[in-house]
Amino acid sequence: MSSIDPDTGGSSAVKAQLRLREMLLAGELPGGARIAELALVERLGVSRTPIRAALMRLEQEGLLEALPGGGYAVRTFSERDAADAIELRGTVEGLAARLAAERGAAQVVLVEARQCLAQVDAVLAGPALDDEAFSRYVALNRRFHALLWEMAGSAVLQREIERVVSLPFASPSGFVVVQANSPQARDMLVVAQDQHRQVLAAIEAREGARAEAIMREHSRLAQRNLREALLGQDHAQMPGVRLIRQKV
Incomplete structure (x- = not known):
C-alpha cells in the first residue's frame, strides 16, 4: 500500500479522507470495527491531526459513527x-x-x-x-x-x-x-x-x-x-x- 506524503494544512486531511474512504468501501476496515488512530497514522504516513480531521469528515458523510466514549467505528447499513x-x-x-x-x-x-x-x-x-x-x-x-x-x-x-x-x-x-x-x-x-x-x-x-x-x-x-x-x-x-x- 502506498503511503501519503506528509503535508501541512488541509491537503493532508483531504488525502487522508480520500484514502480512508477507499479503505472503507473496499472492506479493508470491516463494518463495526473501531478505528485505531495510531494504526492509521502508521499506515497512511501522516500525523494524527489530519487523521482526526479526516475521521470527522467521514463521520459527517455517514460512513463512520462517533462512539460515546470517544473515537469512531465503521458504520454498517x-x-x-x-x-x-x-x-x-x-x-x-x-x-x-x-x-x-x-x-x-x-x-x-x-x-x-x-x-x-x-x-x-x-x-x-x-x-x-x-x-x-x-x-x-x-x-x-x-x-x-x-x-x-x-x-x-x-x-x-x-x-x-x-x-x-x-x-x-x-x-x-x-x-x-x-x-x-x-x-x-x-x-x-x-x-x-x-x-x-x-x-x-x-x-x-x-x-x-x-x-x-x-x-x-x-x-x-x-x-x-x-x-x-x-x-x-x-x-x-x-x-x-x-x-x-x-x-x-
Missing part, C-alpha cells in the same frame, strides 16, 4: 437503509427536475446536458460495452445528473442532494457497475438513457410534474441494481456493498 437512501435521492432529484421545469433552466446548462446525452448515445451505439466504454458511461452519467441538479438553480437543494448522494449506494452511478458483466447491461443502460432524454424534454417543455415523476421512476433502476448487488457473490467491483447488511 441495512438493506433498507440503502434502499431508503436511493429513494431519497430519487425524491430530491425529482424535486430538482420539477423546479428546473417550472423556473426555466439556463440555456447554457441545457445545451451542455444535450451534448452529454449525445456522448452517452455514442457510447451505447455498439452492440456491447467493453470496460473502457462502461467507464465512459459512468462518468457521463455522473455528469448528466450533476447538470440536472444545476438546472434547478437552487444552492439549497444542490447542497442537500450532494449530502444525499455522499453515501456510495445513493449516488447516481452507485450500483450501475452491477450491470457491467450482465448480458442485459446495454439494454438497461439504454432504458436509463431514454429516461434521461425524457426528463430533459420535460424540463424544456416546462412540464414540472412529468419531469419529477420521471426522476422518481429513474431511481427505481438503482433499486433493482441494489438487489442484484446483494444477491451477487463477487463484491470486489462493487464499492460499499460489504458495509450493507442484508437483514433489516
